[in-house]
Amino acid sequence: MKKMGGVSGAREQLAAMSGILFFLFIFSFSTVSASTEQNQIYIVYLGEHMEAKSKEVIQEDHHALLLSVKGSEDKARASLLYSYKHSLNGFAALLSEEEATDLSARTEVVSTFPSEGRRSPHTTRSWEFLGFEEGLDSSEWLPSGANAGENVIVGMLDSGIWPESKSFGDEGLGPVPARWKGTCQGGDSFSPSSCNRKVIGARYYLKAYEARYGRLNATNGYRSPRDHDGHGTHTASTVAGRTVPGVAALGGFAAGTASGGAPRARLAIYKVCWPIPGPNPNIENTCFDADMLAAMDDAVGDGVDVMSVSIGSSGQPVRLADDGIAVGALHAARRGVVVVCSGGNSGPAPATVSNLAPWFLTVGASSIDRSFDSPIRLGNGKLVMGQTVTPYQLQGNRAYPMVYAAHAVVPGTPANVSDQCLPNSLAAEKVRGKIVVCLRGAGLRVAKGLEVKRAGGAAVVLGNPPMYGSEVPVDAHVLPGTAVSMANVNTILKYINSTAKPTAYLDSSTTVLDVKPSPVMAQFSSRGPNVLEPSILKPDVTAPGLNILAAWSEASSPTKLDGDNRVVKYNIMSGTSMSCPHVSAAAVLLKSAHPDWSPAAIRSAIMTTATTHNAEGSPIMNADGTVAGPMDYGSGHIRPKHALGPGLVYDASYQDYLLFACASGGAQLDHSFRCPKKPPRPYELNYPSLAVHGLNGSITVHRTVTNVGQHEAHYRVAVVEPKGVSVKVSPKRLSFSSKGEKKAFVIKIVARGRRSARVNRKYLAGSYTWSDGIHAVRSPIVVLVA
Numbered sequence: 001m002k003k004m005g006g007v008s009g010a011r012e013q014l015a016a017m018s019g020i021l022f023f024l025f026i027f028s029f030s031t032v033s034a035s036t037e038q039n040q041i042y043i044v045y046l047g048e049h050m051e052a053k054s055k056e057v058i059q060e061d062h063h064a065l066l067l068s069v070k071g072s073e074d075k076a077r078a079s080l081l082y083s084y085k086h087s088l089n090g091f092a093a094l095l096s097e098e099e100a101t102d103l104s105a106r107t108e109v110v111s112t113f114p115s116e117g118r119r120s121p122h123t124t125r126s127w128e129f130l131g132f133e134e135g136l137d138s139s140e141w142l143p144s145g146a147n148a149g150e151n152v153i154v155g156m157l158d159s160g161i162w163p164e165s166k167s168f169g170d171e172g173l174g175p176v177p178a179r180w181k182g183t184c185q186g187g188d189s190f191s192p193s194s195c196n197r198k199v200i201g202a203r204y205y206l207k208a209y210e211a212r213y214g215r216l217n218a219t220n221g222y223r224s225p226r227d228h229d230g231h232g233t234h235t236a237s238t239v240a241g242r243t244v245p246g247v248a249a250l251g252g253f254a255a256g257t258a259s260g261g262a263p264r265a266r267l268a269i270y271k272v273c274w275p276i277p278g279p280n281p282n283i284e285n286t287c288f289d290a291d292m293l294a295a296m297d298d299a300v301g302d303g304v305d306v307m308s309v310s311i312g313s314s315g316q317p318v319r320l321a322d323d324g325i326a327v328g329a330l331h332a333a334r335r336g337v338v339v340v341c342s343g344g345n346s347g348p349a350p351a352t353v354s355n356l357a358p359w360f361l362t363v364g365a366s367s368i369d370r371s372f373d374s375p376i377r378l379g380n381g382k383l384v385m386g387q388t389v390t391p392y393q394l395q396g397n398r399a400y401p402m403v404y405a406a407h408a409v410v411p412g413t414p415a416n417v418s419d420q421c422l423p424n425s426l427a428a429e430k431v432r433g434k435i436v437v438c439l440r441g442a443g444l445r446v447a448k449g450l451e452v453k454r455a456g457g458a459a460v461v462l463g464n465p466p467m468y469g470s471e472v473p474v475d476a477h478v479l480p481g482t483a484v485s486m487a488n489v490n491t492i493l494k495y496i497n498s499t500a501k502p503t504a505y506l507d508s509s510t511t512v513l514d515v516k517p518s519p520v521m522a523q524f525s526s527r528g529p530n531v532l533e534p535s536i537l538k539p540d541v542t543a544p545g546l547n548i549l550a551a552w553s554e555a556s557s558p559t560k561l562d563g564d565n566r567v568v569k570y571n572i573m574s575g576t577s578m579s580c581p582h583v584s585a586a587a588v589l590l591k592s593a594h595p596d597w598s599p600a601a602i603r604s605a606i607m608t609t610a611t612t613h614n615a616e617g618s619p620i621m622n623a624d625g626t627v628a629g630p631m632d633y634g635s636g637h638i639r640p641k642h643a644l645g646p647g648l649v650y651d652a653s654y655q656d657y658l659l660f661a662c663a664s665g666g667a668q669l670d671h672s673f674r675c676p677k678k679p680p681r682p683y684e685l686n687y688p689s690l691a692v693h694g695l696n697g698s699i700t701v702h703r704t705v706t707n708v709g710q711h712e713a714h715y716r717v718a719v720v721e722p723k724g725v726s727v728k729v730s731p732k733r734l735s736f737s738s739k740g741e742k743k744a745f746v747i748k749i750v751a752r753g754r755r756s757a758r759v760n761r762k763y764l765a766g767s768y769t770w771s772d773g774i775h776a777v778r779s780p781i782v783v784l785v786a
């Protein structure tokens with residue numbers, strides 16, 4: 001059994017420091033409550049269905065297996081939570097440790113693993129920023145027939161939906177696609193008629209949640225697909241929200257036309273994330289493997305084309321065969337479903353990225369070209385730029401006294417958090433009527449504003465510690481307030497130091513577009529390398545995830561804090577949870593334009609057309625001022641329009657993934673497949689990026705591209721070698737005479753001067769690009785020399 005206390009405690013700390021509202025932290029409690037409950041939920045994974053069987057027979061097989069360890073029919077039936085039977089074969093059941101061990105030894109069982117709880121971690125402007133200036137609904141740039149994804153169904157695994165939002169209206173949409181087999185499940189405040197031709201299906205899954213926590217507390221969540229949290233509504237509207245003019249966040253910020261990336265696509269809602277009982281059930285959410293697997297299995301059976309999963313993995317990386325999201329996604333991919341996952345918000349430390357399997361897309365987060373400028377006038381006349389979307393303004397146009405939080409804490413506040421404005425840390429007599437300068441780091445950003453308000457402060461200025469550099473997430477604080485970069489908070493603190501009576505005034509905020517440079521990688525975005533399989537580069541791409549406006553649940557508030565009773569229809573959020581649905585929407589458009597493409601081909605198109613340059617044509621930077629690279633953004637920032645015509649794609653099949661898994665951790669993922677004695681190395685998977693970990697001497701890598709452009713095409717390769725590493729691609733030219741034709745090539749990688757190449761054991765970055773004068777098919781290369 002896994003105990004995750006230590007590691008995940010550290011994770012939570014890290015994540016809390018990333019300061020994004022709720023979903024940042026990866027999970028932190030043990031799944032076992034040993035004192036009261038002997039049994040816990042295990043997933044017993046049986047691989048692929050070996051032969052066509054009815055659903056009843058499959059379920060009977062699962063019963064038989066359970067019966068063999070439980071000893072009685074009644075016990076077996078009572079312990080079974082879910083039978084997975086549409087795509088993968090397996091079940092979730094309450095088992096003792098011995099029963100789980102016993103089952104895992106059976107030949108028909110691929111793996112047995114505890115059902116972990118995960119965090120759901122982890123719009124207007126973002127689509128224009130991605131090149132959709134002309135408006136999405138017209139979609140003139142899409143091939144005829146694609147119709148902004150109207151024929152595509154996207155499954156959202158999240159916290160449910162607020163179906164009354166204008167973003168989910170169905171005016172002008174055609175009938176529900178005939179192939180749809182899903183349902184609209186009624187429940188608390190949600191009836192089957194809550195679905196329409198936009199939200200065509202909705203279900204909820206909480207057996208594993210309730211087995212762990214007891215019955216859902218109706219104060220904090222709806223026992224139905226209705227979203228109490230806001231996260232699920234936000235992500236769903238980012239993928240497929242209708243084009244709604246005149247939308248803005250609280251206070252009128254970010255005003256404009258809200259639209260999802262695929263405004264005519266159909267949504268199928270799978271609610272799998274629920275509030276964690278405890279001091280702040282509105283903020284903490286969990287999503288259990290067993291519930292998610294049931295949702296993924298149903299989604300495949302229902303007929304979704306794309307699955308969007310803004311959910312982080314558990315604290316410790318586990319083998320792919322023991323990872324619920326990875327197992328569910330593998331079988332979804334086999335059936336043609338594109339799965340897109342968030343990479344997590346635990347950056348900028350290396351090796352923090354989660355969702356690591358090669359059969360889905362893993363997404364990092366970056367900024368867009370919009371800011372919410374709110375100038376701070378210091379008493380010495382200096383102007384410092386902040387950013388905010390708080391709807392409140394200081395009274396009068398006069399200077400307010402200003403104080404640094406560390407100088408205004410109650411006795412007993414630990415020195416290392418004295419500048420953090422943690423709950424009950426500020427001394428009222430020292431902050432009353434003042435602007436209080438707090439730092440990001442520990443605790444929620446919005447909670448710092450709440451603490452300043454509690455102690456009687458007039459406003460909050462939230463400064464970045466060094467790790468966040470220039471990345472400024474904005475919040476709808478509960479009082480006047482603004483946020484500043486590391487450089488700007490240093491200016492403010494120097495000023496405070498320089499005078500006995502520091503003062504300042506916060507000017508009102510305006511929404512500014514065309515901010516340069518953009519995009520910039522968010523510091524919170526989790527970074528590579530991939531700790532599970534360093535030969536697969538993760539994240540795959542980056543997409544807008546900083547300060548994204550999208551629809552919100554009216555049962556929630558913009559901060560989700562206790563005591564914040566404000567209701568908003570649209571809200572600004574930051575996280576890889578927000579960038580993931582941007583890529584899901586791109587996948588919807590690709591699926592719509594190219595219904596016959598495999599999930600791997602769609603992933604390839606998105607990756608090989610991504611850019612490593614910002615809108616000004618310079619290399620994309622991190623928010624700390626360093627140049628970003630593949631460990632930050634994978635192949636780069638998505639360009640959905642380019643992805644529609646990638647020229648060539650790197651395809652991969654279910655068999656290829658099984659072969660990959662044989663070499664990667666020796667995992668046999670399915671009984672239908674026998675691993676060869678010497679499986680090819682993991683980097684031999686036909687992946688659109690190339691990562692080599694521990695290069696010793698030389699290696700040869702094989703790749704195959706498929707022509708999806710014109711019938712006749714002639715490509716040449718251009719290589720950018722990583723420093724100290726030789727990269728030779730042969731042949732150097734590939735000629736195609738028909739569409740669908742495949743061509744193989746090899747890449748020989750040699751560590752040149754070993755000594756120079758191993759400097760600091762750093763990953764060295766390069767790339768190779770196939771180009772025919774129209775298309776540029778780029779693959780990043782990262783090499784770690786042994």
Ligand SMILES: *[C@@H]1O[C@H](CO)[C@@H](O)[C@H](O)[C@H]1NC(C)=O
Pocket residue numbers: 217218219220281
């Ligand atoms: C349900 O949640 C509310 C609000 O958090 C709390 O006051 C109440 O005690 C909870 N009820 C139960 C049965 O736990």
Ligand SMILES: *[C@@H]1O[C@H](CO)[C@@H](O)[C@H](O)[C@H]1NC(C)=O
Pocket residue numbers: 414416417442
């Ligand atoms: C502050 O110090 C205490 C005690 O040394 C430690 O437990 C805590 O994690 C530290 N907090 C932060 C945010 O560094």
Ligand SMILES: *[C@@H]1O[C@H](CO)[C@@H](O)[C@H](O)[C@H]1NC(C)=O
Pocket residue numbers: 490493494497
């Ligand atoms: C402010 O002054 C203190 C003590 O004089 C010093 O330690 C600190 O570095 C100063 N801060 C800034 C930002 O100058």
Ligand SMILES: *[C@@H]1O[C@H](CO)[C@@H](O)[C@H](O)[C@H]1NC(C)=O
Pocket residue numbers: 696697786
């Ligand atoms: C590299 O390979 C050589 C020969 O196979 C071996 O002796 C050496 O230990 C390897 N070096 C590293 C750093 O793995």
